[in-house]
Amino acid sequence: MLNFAIRRLLLAIPTLLFISLVIFLLLEASPGDPLGNVPLTIPPEVKEKMREALGLGQAWYIRYALWLKQFFWVEPVYWWDQVFGTDFSQDAQRIISFQSRSPVFDVIAQRLPQTLTVVGMSYLVGILIAIPIGILSAYKQYSWFDQLGTFVSMIGFSMPTFFTGVVLIIIFGVKLQWFPSVYDTTLQVRDWDSLVAQIRQMVMPVTVLALYNAAQISRFMRASMLDNLGQDYVRTARAKGLGERKVVLKHVLRNSLIPVITVIALGLPTVFGGAIITEQVFKVNGLGQLLISAIHANDIPMVLTLTFIFAILIVAFTLIADILYGILDPRIRYD
């Protein structure tokens, strides 16, 4: 098991390096010019100097190596310095955003809490809805509840999040005026009133994402429960006189959760990707919104770093899912 984990970790390094190279070269091939918005009155030699100041003067492989060094060495050192108050970094050059002129990681750190509260909450709510629905529709297969659950989850993943979001805004934001349609990130939770305001503005984005996630996870839960309900050990448990509640909620549920947990782990990074759209609908200024504005502004360091962070998340959670599967299910052997 440990061997497997180490081998996978080592394999992840070239994968990630390759992905970063692909993203870097894609950005390199782009015709967009970060100095495109500079006034035409600026003389060409000054423009050349500005280009050099942005670090665009060198060949691409030097810039790529520099970026790798900044990402994997300089930035962690800065982080270490901040946490422990040391001074190892000695003002080394950090990754600077073209757009805001501040270090990329500082901007990301500002945006991360919004994304985490909204997206994390929605994933949690989605799981909490999906698991009971999955259990019940598998236990009563082909009942009206199961049919309804199938239909609703089909609708759930057929409706794109930008459509459900807009419909919710029209109904609850405009017609009924229950919830604000724009997410206010300057709001700070200090007292009871601001907490209520925070919850009210989170309701709609969380509902949209939670519905979408619940639709998928409940399908997996149902399929996994159905697989296990037909097993021999269930008959044995019933035969020895265990109560129905104990058989289903203890024996079957525990075994059925194994594949579902890996699905949940695999889905976590895609939630960050899917959240790009939901953040855009509700004007949450989280990571997704940051990425889109950076793409529009040709902010190469920001786009590169953000996309690479998404890639790291995907690789990391795939690894976690594989390892979790091995830990939870002793029948799985990685050799």
Added chain:
Amino acid sequence: MTDSDMPRRSDADRISDIPATMPIEPEMIGETRSQWRDVWRQFRSHRGAVIALILFVGILLFVSVGPYLWTIDPTYVDIRARNSGFVAAHPLGTDQLGRDILARLMAGGRVSIAVGLTAMTIAITLGSFVGLMSGYFRRLDAPLMRLTELFLALPLLPLLLLMVTLFREPLSKTFGPAMGIFILIVSAIGATSWMQSARIVRGDVLGLKEREFILAARSIGTSSRRMILRHVLPNVLSPIMVAATLGIATAIITESALSFLGLGFPPDFPTWGRLLFDAVDQMVLYPSRVILPGLFISLTVLCVNYIGDGLRDAMDPRIRGR
């Protein structure tokens, strides 16, 4: 109907592979039940899938035949009739420039469905090719599967956004604004969604390679090319078809998401996603303009998903005939 003959042809091959001295059983020749008729019979018993198929054909007719019946040009600007409600001249109203919404929905649907079908075709062709190659040739297996895993680790939506923004201008210059974006979006979606089908096909091919008829075909010296095209491919056709159906749904959703983020087709070239995006600014005053294209997207995707579900059940020989 060449598709529906393929599995039977491979059956006939198998029969002719048997040496002439062996007695051929009469039922083997007198078999008239084709696999596809069985699939169709099973498919019809899935009520949701049949309703979905009828609705999907309806949507296809709406976008393909509709413009011949409702002849208003979707880009015709009639500024005096702008923001009209549901009236006889414009059954679904007009937008802020007086363009007819019904005509725009038809035109938009054409593009959306065309994008879905083309992107799916690219993804499935690429996926089946990679899957067949890595399943059939052992030497190619490891490198091709590493490649697939690499693609699976890519953050797809950010990369799609990136590709579309970066290469919009040069392609628009070479192929014209509409065609350039079409090529760009279709190939970007196709290139980022082939991995699932490659994995499914590879798994099936690996299982198939151990079967006797493959051994028989190999022992009479069938070439690899013929082997793949006549014996392997027809037998993995059903998972490919299910993946293809579901692929249409994802492609349509991805295209409309790109359009919704303002990175899709240009405004005078409507798609359902673009219509929704354009209407978001006026959703307080004219909610129907947002809801109609959204409903069309959701309905199409829902139908395609149901058809895929029904197809999966119908193609599974363990469920069929129950």
